[in-house]
Amino acid sequence: xxxxxxxxxxxRTNPRTFDVLTRGPLGPYLTAYAQRLHDDGxxxxxxxxQLRMLGHFNQWLERQRxxxxxxxxxxLERYVRSRRRAxxxxxxxxxxxxxxxxxxxxxxxxxxxxxxxxxxxxxxxxQDHLRHERGLADAxxxxxxxxVAAFLVACCPAGxxxxxxxxxxxxxxxxxxxxxxxxxxxxxxxxxxxxSFLRYLLQRGLITTDLGACVPTIATWSLSTVxxxxxxxxxxxxxxxxxxxxxxxxxxxxxxxxxxxxxLRAGEVVALTLDDIDWGAGVITIRGKGKRVAQMPVPVDVGxxxxxxxxxxxxxxxxRRVFLRAKAPLRGFANSIAxxxxxxxxxxxxxxxxxxxxxxxxxxxLATHMLAQGAxxxxxxxxxxxxxxxxxxxxxxxxxxxxxxxxxxxxxxxx
Numbered sequence: 001x002x003x004x005x006x007x008x009x010x011x012r013t014n015p016r017t018f019d020v021l022t023r024g025p026l027g028p029y030l031t032a033y034a035q036r037l038h039d040d041g042x043x044x045x046x047x048x049x050q051l052r053m054l055g056h057f058n059q060w061l062e063r064q065r066x067x068x069x070x071x072x073x074x075x076l077e078r079y080v081r082s083r084r085r086a087x088x089x090x091x092x093x094x095x096x097x098x099x100x101x102x103x104x105x106x107x108x109x110x111x112x113x114x115x116x117x118x119x120x121x122x123x124x125x126x127q128d129h130l131r132h133e134r135g136l137a138d139a140x141x142x143x144x145x146x147x148v149a150a151f152l153v154a155c156c157p158a159g160x161x162x163x164x165x166x167x168x169x170x171x172x173x174x175x176x177x178x179x180x181x182x183x184x185x186x187x188x189x190x191x192x193x194x195x196s197f198l199r200y201l202l203q204r205g206l207i208t209t210d211l212g213a214c215v216p217t218i219a220t221w222s223l224s225t226v227x228x229x230x231x232x233x234x235x236x237x238x239x240x241x242x243x244x245x246x247x248x249x250x251x252x253x254x255x256x257x258x259x260x261x262x263x264l265r266a267g268e269v270v271a272l273t274l275d276d277i278d279w280g281a282g283v284i285t286i287r288g289k290g291k292r293v294a295q296m297p298v299p300v301d302v303g304x305x306x307x308x309x310x311x312x313x314x315x316x317x318x319x320r321r322v323f324l325r326a327k328a329p330l331r332g333f334a335n336s337i338a339x340x341x342x343x344x345x346x347x348x349x350x351x352x353x354x355x356x357x358x359x360x361x362x363x364x365x366l367a368t369h370m371l372a373q374g375a376x377x378x379x380x381x382x383x384x385x386x387x388x389x390x391x392x393x394x395x396x397x398x399x400x401x402x403x404x405x406x407x408x409x410x411x412x413x414x415x
Contacts, residue, residue: 004034008047020055025068029103030054036099039318041330050096056083057097068104076101119152122161129200135291139267139336147193150174163206168214171198175216188218228356229365235260241350247313248326252342254305255323259343259362261299263384265289266336266359272322277306286385294385367392 005021021030030051037047057079061068066075076097083089116124126148130136152161154177155170171194179187198212230238239256243249258264268286276285282303283295298306306322314324321332333339340358347354354361367380381392 003031004038005031005051007038008034008044008051017052017055020059021051024058025061025066025071026054026058026100029068029100030058033100033103037328040328041315041317041324042328046092046328049090050092053083053090053093054096054100057100071101071104073101118160119149119156122152123149126197126200130196137267137289137291142335143189144193144196147178147190148197151194151197163201164208166207166211168211171211171214172216179218191215191218228354228361229368230352230354230361232365232369234350234352235362235365235369238346238350238352242346244308247315250305250309250313251323251326252346254302254309255339255342256346256362257302257305259359260366261302262286262296263363263366264359265363266339269323269339269359270321270333270336273320274310274322275320277322288385292385292387296383 005018009017021027021034033054034047034051037050042050060079060082061071061075076094079097080089080094083093123145127141127145130141130144131138151174154174155166156162175187175190175194178190182190194215195212198207198215199210201207202210202212239253239260242253242256244253255269258269262284264286265288268288271287272284276287277298278284282298284298286294286296288294310322314322315330317324317330319331324330324332336359343359343361344357347357363384367384370380370383371377377392378389381389384392386392
């Protein structure tokens with residue numbers, strides 16, 4: 001009976017090769033590793049090279065009289081050095097060894113694992129609170145974590161959290177230091193993260209005073225900026241410049257259309273799964289901020305682009321994400337940064353000069369175009385899935401013609 005190992009080897013492979021892979025300290029794990037390679041879409045040649053190297057590692061462990069539970073990071077380093085000295089180390093070998101070690105750690109606690117520091121434990125518990133109790137998105141955790149960690153390091157130089165000794169002065173000093181080196185928009189994120197963390201400490205009984213009220217307020221004004229956007233012809237120019245004769249180009253074109261026609265956020269594109277598309281009803285389920293879910297109709301050109309990608313360009317793998325990485329392991333994008341980078345490259349390819357970058361450029365452009373075509377602000381808010389009408393009100397500022405009709409005369413100017 002064929003096993004996942006047989007997928008990567010020809011039927012003429014020496015039976016001893018399979019013996020090396022199925023016996024020894026790593027025997028029970030290498031079959032599972034081969035299944036993972038298959039699920040992640042690795043080519044047969046790449047998978048075979050990895051498995052042959054791991055088979056050699058398996059034999060090396062046996063000669064060292066080591067069991068799987070005793071394998072640590074230092075063990076990998078010793079093996080890599082020996083393989084380098086023999087001139088047999090390939091570029092992807094260390095990464096394959098690390099993946100196997102991760103499998104071993106799930107079953108065996110690493111004897112020499114470095115314990116978390118007290119500050120790291122606090123940060124991890126705060127992350128669990130945000131994820132499981134408040135239900136916040138992973139992007140929020142990614143933004144909050146380094147801020148809270150930096151605050152703890154600043155307030156607890158000895159590395160031992162002593163929360164009752166945290167003062168309003170220390171909080172204000174930290175915010176001021178951050179404000180001196182980052183943008184105003186980023187400082188507001190620092191303020192939000194600190195308030196959230198301090199109220200978490202209050203909720204847990206680690207402090208008795210609501211220090212969240214001591215976090216300084218950053219002066220920002222609602223609707224003080226004008227949305228960044230591109231004219232409709234430049235958006236179309238970006239779409240037309242995207243090559244569609246390659247698998248990557250077909251994928252990127254479908255992503256750009258989702259941004260341009262439906263105004264999706266980068267994280268919403270990343271989170272799309274095959275189960276979110278209802279081809280019969282012609283709708284797509286969007287999982288947005290705050291774990292809100294909405295269904296939107298799929299425009300004809302968007303549906304055609306996604307069909308072309310799914311039928312002809314998307315490689316078969318176990319992942320249910322709609323959009324996959326171009327290279328193995330074939331899985332969804334890790335975060336929204338990849339989508340933002342894709343947009344940057346698309347602007348460069350189309351030779352579109354814009355002072356603003358990122359996926360929200362398409363979202364703002366869609367809203368601006370809808371306003372120019374006569375759509376009302378509530379209609380725009382529905383398409384962009386805004387929770388509050390105030391969020392959509394900023395787009396009123398781009399309707400210059402309508403604003404002229406309500407502008408007051410300049411004192412002393414021509415009548």
